[in-house]
Amino acid sequence: MIEASEWAVRTENLSYRYPNGRLGCQGLNLTIGRGRVFGLLGPNGAGKSTLVKMLTGLLRPTAGRAWIFGRPLGDRQVRRRMGFLPELFRQPDWLTGLELLRFHGALLGLSGRDLAQHVEEAWNRVGLPEEASRRRIGTYSKGMQQRLGLAVALLGDPDLLFLDEPTSALDPVGRRDVRVLLGQLREAGKTVFLNSHLISEVERTCDEIAIIRGGRVVLSGPVAALEGDGRHVLALVREFPPRVQARAAELLGPLLDHWTVEAPGSGTGSSAEAGLAYWGNEDARMGGGLIRVHAVLREPGATPALARALVAAGAALHGLAEERRSLEEIFMQAVNAPVFPEAEAQHAGGSPAGHGGSGEGGRP
Amino acid sequence: MWVMARFVWREAWRRRLVPAALILAVVYVSLFRLGLDHLLQRTAEGLGRPFVRLYLVAFMLVFALYGASLMVSVVTILASVGAISGEIDSGILQPIVARPVRRWEIVGGKYLGYGALLVLLSLTMAWSLVVIGMDRLGPGFWGQVLWDVTPSFALTPLVVLAVTLLGSVLLPTLGNGIAVFGLFSVAFIGGAMGQIGAMVQNRWVYQIGRLSTFVLPSDGLYWAAARRVVETLSEAAASGGAGGVGPGAALGPQGRPMSGYDLSQMMGPFGASAPQPPWFLAYAAAFAGVVLLLAMLAMERRRL
Ligand SMILES: Nc1ncnc2c1ncn2[C@@H]1O[C@H](COP(=O)(O)OP(=O)(O)OP(=O)(O)O)[C@@H](O)[C@H]1O
Ligand SMILES: [Mg+2]
Numbered sequence: 235m236i237e238a239s240e241w242a243v244r245t246e247n248l249s250y251r252y253p254n255g256r257l258g259c260q261g262l263n264l265t266i267g268r269g270r271v272f273g274l275l276g277p278n279g280a281g282k283s284t285l286v287k288m289l290t291g292l293l294r295p296t297a298g299r300a301w302i303f304g305r306p307l308g309d310r311q312v313r314r315r316m317g318f319l320p321e322l323f324r325q326p327d328w329l330t331g332l333e334l335l336r337f338h339g340a341l342l343g344l345s346g347r348d349l350a351q352h353v354e355e356a357w358n359r360v361g362l363p364e365e366a367s368r369r370r371i372g373t374y375s376k377g378m379q380q381r382l383g384l385a386v387a388l389l390g391d392p393d394l395l396f397l398d399e400p401t402s403a404l405d406p407v408g409r410r411d412v413r414v415l416l417g418q419l420r421e422a423g424k425t426v427f428l429n430s431h432l433i434s435e436v437e438r439t440c441d442e443i444a445i446i447r448g449g450r451v452v453l454s455g456p457v458a459a460l461e462g463d464g465r466h467v468l469a470l471v472r473e474f475p476p477r478v479q480a481r482a483a484e485l486l487g488p489l490l491d492h493w494t495v496e497a498p499g500s501g502t503g504s505s506a507e508a509g510l511a512y513w514g515n516e517d518a519r520m521g522g523g524l525i526r527v528h529a530v531l532r533e534p535g536a537t538p539a540l541a542r543a544l545v546a547a548g549a550a551l552h553g554l555a556e557e558r559r560s561l562e563e564i565f566m567q568a569v570n571a572p573v574f575p576e577a578e579a580q581h582a583g584g585s586p587a588g589h590g591g592s593g594e595g596g597r598p
Numbered sequence: 599m600w601v602m603a604r605f606v607w608r609e610a611w612r613r614r615l616v617p618a619a620l621i622l623a624v625v626y627v628s629l630f631r632l633g634l635d636h637l638l639q640r641t642a643e644g645l646g647r648p649f650v651r652l653y654l655v656a657f658m659l660v661f662a663l664y665g666a667s668l669m670v671s672v673v674t675i676l677a678s679v680g681a682i683s684g685e686i687d688s689g690i691l692q693p694i695v696a697r698p699v700r701r702w703e704i705v706g707g708k709y710l711g712y713g714a715l716l717v718l719l720s721l722t723m724a725w726s727l728v729v730i731g732m733d734r735l736g737p738g739f740w741g742q743v744l745w746d747v748t749p750s751f752a753l754t755p756l757v758v759l760a761v762t763l764l765g766s767v768l769l770p771t772l773g774n775g776i777a778v779f780g781l782f783s784v785a786f787i788g789g790a791m792g793q794i795g796a797m798v799q800n801r802w803v804y805q806i807g808r809l810s811t812f813v814l815p816s817d818g819l820y821w822a823a824a825r826r827v828v829e830t831l832s833e834a835a836a837s838g839g840a841g842g843v844g845p846g847a848a849l850g851p852q853g854r855p856m857s858g859y860d861l862s863q864m865m866g867p868f869g870a871s872a873p874q875p876p877w878f879l880a881y882a883a884a885f886a887g888v889v890l891l892l893a894m895l896a897m898e899r900r901r902l
Binding site for chain 1: 601605608609612613688689690693694695696697698699700701881899902
């Protein structure tokens with residue numbers, strides 16, 4: 235029915251311009267692999283909902299193209315395999331929860347036993363009390379309505395789910411339930427497109443993320459690779475003259491991509507530094523006296539080689555740790571970084587994932 | 599489409615639209631019945647002449663049908679003014695549109711759902727009024743008069759519904775309400791102008807009025823029905839067959855046989871002296887169809 239395609243979602247210069255001239259999305263290029271849990275992050279007004287609305291057929295792209303399971307947007311076969319929880323999750327309050335699910339089941343073309351079974355399955359997955367199923371939706375609390383919206387999205391066991399802030403109204407238990415649910419969906423090989431402001435939620439549940447801002451992708455990639463890939467290492471040395479640098483670089487050879495050297499006292503407060511302080515390195519904790527070397531290695535696992543090279547080159551090595559940034563740090567940096575208009579103008583697509591290391595070139 | 603229609607029916611029932619409309623209809627029809635009987639009793643004592651009876655029944659019936667037509671139009675507008683726009687604003691429609699349904703089917707389903715209910719309301723009211731009125735003239739020509747009002751009263755809600763749904767796709771709810779009521783008022787005043795123009799034989803007023811009934815054929819539909827009812831009644835009177843009223847009914851006020859023209863003249867503007875073109879019903883049906891099609895097309899391009 236649906237042709238085998240490696241990608242669940244692929245967009246090509248996808249753009250949306252609202253009639254008032256505002257650009258909701260501009261030239262988005264994204265690919266989401268099948269069976270991945272994808273998180274889309276971005277500040278308010280970044281265009282997250284606009285993108286989801288285009289992909290679910292609520293808005294027609296004003297430029298660019300997109301495919302879902304290899305078919306262009308709007309394909310009805312594909313829609314049958316999609317579930318959607320909109321940002322505004324109001325449901326018709328004159329129906330009971332069960333009636334709403336049956337209605338959506340009928341829209342999916344289900345009937346009879348099949349329908350009843352799917353409805354029950356969806357209901358049971360979102361943790362709503364049995365008692366509520368025959369009650370008018372108007373009598374539900376907001377969180378219950380969101381759970382019901384989730385059940386609507388899950389109805390018919392879709393292969394691709396679009397969830398626009400699914401936990402915005404949920405209590406902590408509900409949030410955990412959703413996290414567990416997303417885990418189950420991943421196990422079952424489903425693809426999930428998640429919009430969220432809760433970075434910790436995304437960090438814990440998503441395989442891949444993209445950060446958008448002003449309708450453009452500013453950063454994207456697998457979460458693990460963005461956070462800590464074993465390639466970013468912080469070394470603390472007493473002195474690091476050019477001679478020592480050159481020698482160490484020579485010893486490392488192709489293992490080293492590049493490094494940035496930071497003068498004492500201009501601490502960045504990175505996680506690696508905090509880690510070193512925890513181990514009792516007085517100088518690091520004080521932020522004084524030591525030179526920070528942010529090394530970016532070509533491949534993970536080369537940290538011992540880096541240590542050997544530094545020592546062999548004659549650097550007084552005081553500490554060494556692999557750097558790992560939290561998604562929150564990555565997010566803050568991505569959305570606060572200045573956007574260069576000329577770069578925007580000439581390159582409409584998303585910029586490639588930046589190097590993870592802090593303190594890379596361009597520091598004042 | 600059927601799924602959508604059933605969705606509408608359930609909503610109409612749950613939100614008490616159906617019971618409210620039914621109660622309104624019952625009150626209206628009962629009032630007509632009470633008023634008519636009271637009037638007939640009082641005047642029968644005084645005048646006792648059969649043609650007066652015919653005249654009173656015809657006048658009251660045509661007048662009550664007018665009110666019923668207005669009520670059906672207004673209920674139609676109120677019920678469906680936010681059928682699309684309101685549900686987009688509240689976020690109810692978005693998950694539905696994301697389903698494997700075509701957007702025009704959503705509009706079609708709503709049309710079907712509301713249309714069926716409103717036609718039912720419209721015909722129930724019109725038929726009840728006719729049955730009560732004709733019953734007061736004795737048996738004989740119910741069937742003809744029922745048939746006279748049926749096409750118009752079936753089409754009225756369908757025409758108004760199509761326009762309101764189109765507006766609901768294109769405009770926000772409030773704007774749509776204003777626009778449709780505006781159109782409706784133009785047709786309403788136009789219809790009355792046409793009749794008065796015809797009555798006082800002012801060609802200009804008549805033509806302007808007639809033209810405006812084409813903008814929204816709801817009022818024109820009423821006048822078409824009224825005209826047919828008056829014609830049927832006066833023919834029946836002329837042939838002396840006004841049910842149990844007796845041969846005297848055939849005689850007009852001057853003692854000569856009554857013609858359709860007489861009855862219509864006696865009824866003032868409600869005599870429906872301005873005829874609609876014979877193809878007016880077809881026009882109204884085509885109007886509804888085209889507007890519905892436009893609404894479906896507009897829905898395809900609607901932002902949500
Ligand atoms: N109906 C609309 N008309 C005009 N502009 C709009 C409309 N809806 C959204 N926008 C604009 O499009 C941009 C993207 O909005 P969007 O709703 O996609 O943001 P978002 O990332 O989902 O934000 P949030 O985190 O607040 O949900 C914003 O600049 C917003 O002002
Ligand atoms: Mg949003």
